[in-house]
Each structure stands twice: as structure tokens, then as C-alpha cells.
Amino acid sequence: MLPLDLKEFQEKVSTHLRPWQRSFQFWVRAVDIYTGYKVFQVRVNFEKDAQKREAMWEKQHEVAADKIYNMCSDLGGFFLKVAQIIGKPDLAPAAWVRRLVTLCDQAPATPYNAIKVVLEKELGQSVDELFDRFDTNPLGSASIAQVHRARLKGDKIDVVVKIQHPGVQDLMMTDIRNLQAFALYMQKTDIKFDLYSVTKEMEKQIGYEFNFSREADAMENIRRFLYENNKKTPVLVPRVIRNMYTRRVLVMEYIDGIPILKLGDEMAKRGINPGGKVAAAAKQNILKSLTLAYGQMILRSGFFHADPHPGNILICRGSEVALLDYGQVKDLPEQLRMGYASLVLAIADNDPIKASESYRELGIDTLSKCEDEQKEMLRLAQTMFDTKLPPGVTMLQPFSEESSIKKIAVQAFPEELFSVLRTVHLLRGLSVGLGINYSCAEQWRPIAEEALYLAGRLKDKDLKRARRRGIFQRLFGR
Incomplete structure (x- = not known):
């Protein structure tokens, strides 16, 4: 012994x-x-x-x-x-x-034997009882879980089984607390931005990711919203398999597609020039679909998928886009949803006064260190909350003395707004990676106007004037 x-x-x-x-x-x-x-x-x-x-x-x-x-x-x-x-x-x-x-x-894959123990314990049956086929090699492994392709007993359609890595939660909480300490130091020395609040919101959101039952509910809610509010949904959302999910296991519909990072290689294989007109049109459609989906989720619903990094995006037949992994979702409070709708209009209209007002409404506390404060405030809004980089900016450089964050210190930033900030920045990263410079604020203008109108914040005459101004700007530029 x-x-x-x-x-x-x-x-x-x-x-x-x-x-x-x-x-x-x-x-x-x-x-x-x-x-x-x-x-x-x-x-x-x-x-x-x-x-x-x-x-x-x-x-x-x-x-x-x-x-x-x-x-x-x-x-x-x-x-x-x-x-x-x-x-x-x-x-x-x-x-x-x-x-x-x-x-x-x-992320390193957890050995199949360990994953099998979690799966069988959570679902209460053996793998052989549940599945006709279960691929022991995972389709992919990420920070919290890994996914396996399988086929349910007596079914003809493949599914994806998402299983949480054993013991991962404690380690990730340790990591984020270390990052919070580093963020506190950085905001006191090099970057005048409320990084600590950002990391606190990250802690809250990542804590949610360990509950796959919550993820299943979020996936179903977003799927229903997008399918019911469009003649054709802008993005595909996997269907959750009923009664096949727990806190640590989630079984969902398998969607066949190509990871967006491999899009260029796939085009080349098919004889399509990745830099040609056909490829450019396909990329435009992909970004348009993603942007429409996010505009509707954030501004119309307030409940949105908050993790559009490339690993969660598949490109399917006909340039259809599938959005995966609903572990990080955000339910934006009504006040922030309205404040953000106002900021979207300010950015789309290139209006520095409205941008400053929207920042105050959102609870973003700033301290100016420059002469032309309003102009720099608009530039900061564009930098933070639009996919199109401000004029003359090709890459964000927060350490640079010319950076907006150096000129206007962000002393307080609402934790709950971080998910919007992160989502916009991930969409911008995708657009830059695809070689397309576009403004999500301009594309979201009609949705933002609708949201404000329904809330009684825009009157009929204001709505008509805003739309005329938008048409004018699209025709003749800013």
C-alpha cells in the first residue's frame, strides 16, 4: 500500500x-x-x-x-x-x-482514454452505446475543449462532440489573474487605457465558457434569432442535438466547410487566383455576411456571439459562412446597446461631437492630452470601434506617441463593453487578413438607426434626414 x-x-x-x-x-x-x-x-x-x-x-x-x-x-x-x-x-x-x-x-489534444472517461460520465452511457462511429483523433483542440466527429446510433448524419479538457478551469483562472496583474502595471506605465477592467470582463466571459449547457442555450437562441429575422440567415449556426449536452459535453450538428485561414490555399487548389476578381468578390460576400450577422446580433438583439476569431469561422459551399463555438456570448445591457448604436452613427457620419457625447453615454471616461480634442476623440472612436482604420493609419501602435490612446487616456472603460470592442477588433483582423478595408459602422448604420428609432431616440424626420445624409456620403464620399 x-x-x-x-x-x-x-x-x-x-x-x-x-x-x-x-x-x-x-x-x-x-x-x-x-x-x-x-x-x-x-x-x-x-x-x-x-x-x-x-x-x-x-x-x-x-x-x-x-x-x-x-x-x-x-x-x-x-x-x-x-x-x-x-x-x-x-x-x-x-x-x-x-x-x-x-x-x-x-492546443495539445487530451488523450482519447481521458476524454472517453469525461464523455461517458457526463452522458451516462458508453461510447459504443451512444455512437455508431466515433473518431478517436480530434478534428481540433482549443484551449478549453476538443472536438471529435461522430455518428449517433441509428442516424445517417454526422455530429460534432465537444468535450472539455479535464482540470483546465483552474489553470485558466490562474493565467488570467497573472494577466490582470500585468495589465495593472502596463496601464500605469506604457498604455493609458483601463486594461484591468478589460481583463476583469475577460475573466467573467471565460468563466462562462466552462458551462456547455449555457453554450447550448446560447447557440439555440442565436440560431433562432438569425433564422427568424432574415429570409436567409447571413451565417450558419450548428443545431444542438437535444438531450445530448451537459456542463462538460456538447453534441451538435456537423457543418462541412473550410477554415477561413485556409481559404487562399483552397482557392489556389481550385484554380482561382486568390488575388483576382472572383476571389475578391467571394471575400467581400464573406465579410458582408459576417458583418450583417454581427450588426443584427449586437444592435438589434443585444445578445451576440463574442468570439469571431478565425478558428471559429468556416467557409462552406457557395461562400456561405458558418459561425462556430458559442462559449463566449454577451447579453449587452439596453443602455449600452443604445449608446453603442449612437456611437456607430457618429463614426458613420464622421461626427466628432456626437462621438464625444456617445463616449460619455457609454461611460467611457477619457482625459485629453491634446489641443484638438474632438478630432482626436473621433479618431479614437474609429480606432476602437470600427473595422476601417482611421486615415493614415495602417496598423495600430499603442506604444507610439502619435497613437490616439497616448493623446487621450481612457481612464475608465465599462467591462461589459469589452466584448463589443473585442468583436470589432477580430472582425477588423479578418478584413485586414483578407485584404479588404471596409467600415462596419457604415454597414451597420441602418441597423443602428432602426434600433434608436424603435427605442424612441430617433423621430421620423431625424431618421429620414440621417438616411439622406448616409446616401449622400455613399455617393460622394466624406
């Missing part, structure tokens, strides 16, 4: 120490990356030649990209989500994007 007791003791000690080991690994790596950039900023100032400075920056970004990639890949869990957030073409240096974009669905 002694060896068994010793083994049990060792496992308990290992489990207890694991969060501490993980925290240590994060801080050693995070401090190394951060200090590397701070030392480099001093060194690069001694180089006067602009081309040499640019080459030095590119080399520094490549070194940092390898370190960030290794940290996110080795630690997995929550840091895979961090990679999804920062590894976008409009936000991060190109070297970061090249490395981090491959981490979307590359």
Missing part, C-alpha cells in the same frame, strides 16, 4: 504546485519580452538612419514573436486566447502575426 500512498501524495503535491509553477513561467517570460522592448527602445534611438532603424525594429519584433509564440504554445490554456487577440494584422507587428496566427487551434 505504501507505493500507492506515495504516488497519491506526489500527485496531490504536483496539483497544488502547478499554479505556482505556471505563474513563475509566465512572469519570467513576460518580463523578458517587456524588458527586451524597453532596452531596445533606448538602443534604437542612437541610430539616425531611418531605414536602419526600421530594419532594427523588424529584427526586434521577430525575436519577440518567437518568445511570445513559445510562451503561448508551451503554456497553452488562456494564452492561446491571448495569441488570438494580439496576433491580428491591424494590431500587431507583421512578425508577430506570422507566428501567432498558427496558434488558433493548436
